[in-house]
Amino acid sequence: MITIKSQREVELMRAAGRVVAEVLHSLKQAVQPGITTAQLDKIAEKLIRKADCTPAFLGYHGFPASICASVNEEVVHGIPSLRKLKDGDIVSIDVGAVFQGYYGDAAATFPVGDVDAEVLRLLDVTRESLYQGIAQATCNHHLTDISHAVQVYVEKHGFSVVRNYVGHGIGNQMHEEPQIPNFGKPGRGPRLQAGMALAIEPMVNSGTWQVETLQDNWTVVTQDRKWSAHFEHTIVVTEDAPVIMTAL
Ligand code: MG
Secondary structure (H helix, E strand, C coil), X not given: XXXXXXXXXXXXXXXXXXXXXXXXXXXHHHCCCCCEHHHHHHHHHHHHHHCCCEECCCCHHHCCXXXXXXXXXXXXXXXXXXXXXXXXXXXXXXXXXXXCCEEEEEEEEEECCCCCHHHHHHHHHHHHHHHHHHHCCCCCCEHHHHHHHHHHHHHHCCCEECCCCCEEECCCCCCEEEEECCCCCCCCCCECCCCCEEEECCEEECCCCCEEECCCXXXXXXXXXXXXXXXXXXXXXXXXXXXXXXXX
């Protein structure tokens, strides 16, 4: 069942989402050659707790950190480590925070120092595909109108969308129904209604869409080891335009 959030619930999600947005903004400033992903994790955890939230990912199915930090060919679920970011890398950072029982979830991919133009294009296309998807999240659209818009935009620009991981409903749990694929035909699935809260999160690869999981049982990488980007927002469907909860 897809839950419809009350105004109070939307307000709590907005509070959680704003903290997630602030953390991502701070991490964007902190990302530079030489910093480790573990240092980024510490910065995030401190900011989340200072804002009276708890880190949503820490301990989730045993995940050992407050952020996911996925570098270059890593798609999602990278574990923060002593790995130092290098000039020319990219790092996808996923942040989740809980405020009074309600979740915010967002991700962005940041360039580290000077990054190849084609890699920057991957980041731009992935970010824009998220906004193309969000634009479809309006009353009476079908769920897969979002999926279709993401896929069409990504493939038009010569990249591929990951199939194995999808977006999700969100609220007083991090993962609620429905699942939101980033691919597929439009006009399918439930009709969207005001008060539905969705985490839309295209994962876009520069090569094949196929992925595999490393032996740490978390880190998802592209099968061909070409690079990947990830952008995510938590949004709420309204009678008007969708509202992004995880914006500043
Ligand atoms: Mg998510």
